[in-house]
Amino acid sequence: MSDPFSDLYWAEEFQVTQADLDRIAAHIFETGQAYDLTALARRVVRGRLRHGPESSTPARPAWAEDASVRLWDPAGKWKVGDHAIVAVGFTRGDHTIHEPYVAEVVAVGVRKVRVQVDALGESKTFLTSAGDEDRQKWRQLVQDLVEARRGTRDVDTQVEYVFLEHGERVVSQILEAVRVDGRFVRLAGRWFLHELAVPPTEEQLTGLAWAMALLEEPQLTADLVLSVEPRPAEGDPGLFGLYLAMRDRPDLFENADPGQRPRWVLAGPPPDTRASSRAAYDPETYEVLCLPGEPMSPQAIRRLWDFGLLKAVL
Numbered sequence: 001m002s003d004p005f006s007d008l009y010w011a012e013e014f015q016v017t018q019a020d021l022d023r024i025a026a027h028i029f030e031t032g033q034a035y036d037l038t039a040l041a042r043r044v045v046r047g048r049l050r051h052g053p054e055s056s057t058p059a060r061p062a063w064a065e066d067a068s069v070r071l072w073d074p075a076g077k078w079k080v081g082d083h084a085i086v087a088v089g090f091t092r093g094d095h096t097i098h099e100p101y102v103a104e105v106v107a108v109g110v111r112k113v114r115v116q117v118d119a120l121g122e123s124k125t126f127l128t129s130a131g132d133e134d135r136q137k138w139r140q141l142v143q144d145l146v147e148a149r150r151g152t153r154d155v156d157t158q159v160e161y162v163f164l165e166h167g168e169r170v171v172s173q174i175l176e177a178v179r180v181d182g183r184f185v186r187l188a189g190r191w192f193l194h195e196l197a198v199p200p201t202e203e204q205l206t207g208l209a210w211a212m213a214l215l216e217e218p219q220l221t222a223d224l225v226l227s228v229e230p231r232p233a234e235g236d237p238g239l240f241g242l243y244l245a246m247r248d249r250p251d252l253f254e255n256a257d258p259g260q261r262p263r264w265v266l267a268g269p270p271p272d273t274r275a276s277s278r279a280a281y282d283p284e285t286y287e288v289l290c291l292p293g294e295p296m297s298p299q300a301i302r303r304l305w306d307f308g309l310l311k312a313v314l
Helices: 007-013 018-031 037-051 132-149 155-180 202-212 221-227 235-247 298-306
Strands: 069-071 083-092 095-108 112-117 122-127 184-187 190-193 253-255 263-266 288-290
Touching: 007 155, 018 037, 018 155, 018 190, 037 095, 037 155, 069 155, 083 112, 083 122, 083 132, 083 155, 095 132, 095 155, 132 155, 155 184, 184 235, 190 235, 202 221, 202 263, 221 235, 235 253, 288 298
Parallel strands: 069 083
Antiparallel strands: 083 095, 095 112, 112 122, 184 190, 253 263
């Protein structure tokens, strides 16, 4: 097997193994934290460079020929949910340096694409163009970055080289491997372990549903954690536990945005009951549905929900 510092190894021989996934799972378990795809890929690549080729069982018998993570191309066809390896520029003194990150496309416009770089916790906008000149400028930038890192024996710099030169093959395998391994769950670009997620109680979910009845706009899972009483488990165990619980209750919670970056709205009226602060009547029959300070019946809550009046009486 080739030296992992060689192009031949990364271009033809590298495979994600079951041992790689076991080590990722163990690291998440030890730290109790979720990790983005950039961090996971860097960890696997760094491990190969430090410890040599991995000979354990491949995570999958065969890998898709089409890369699920592509090197950014301003002339490429992009859609929301695509993954790209982008070179992000940083100003250091009087010059600019570029570092490669995995990003997810979150918006596509006429002449630009917005991506979320989860490792940085921020979004970046890249211009698109079908013109050869713009495409050549980008390719030249990437090639210059590759050549500046070629042949280095510094592990961190070599990791960047692998991302830029072989990332489509390497990072795509890592993404596909964690996607199909049932131990892992993804939320907003970060990966965690199912077994570490701490779900909220039914009472906590009920309270959250009533809190959401007062909201104007769809909310991210991380923002809704603040509305759970009592507070869920701290950190990622509570966050991912809440996400999994909401995902498993389509009767109550609905994702307003397709994909793995959910923004939640209520799918139906909250369960249980609450006292109203205002009176309301059925606009069709003029029947009184609730009075100030009195608990609302489940039937009244359902009708207030159907008429779009529930928020007004809370």
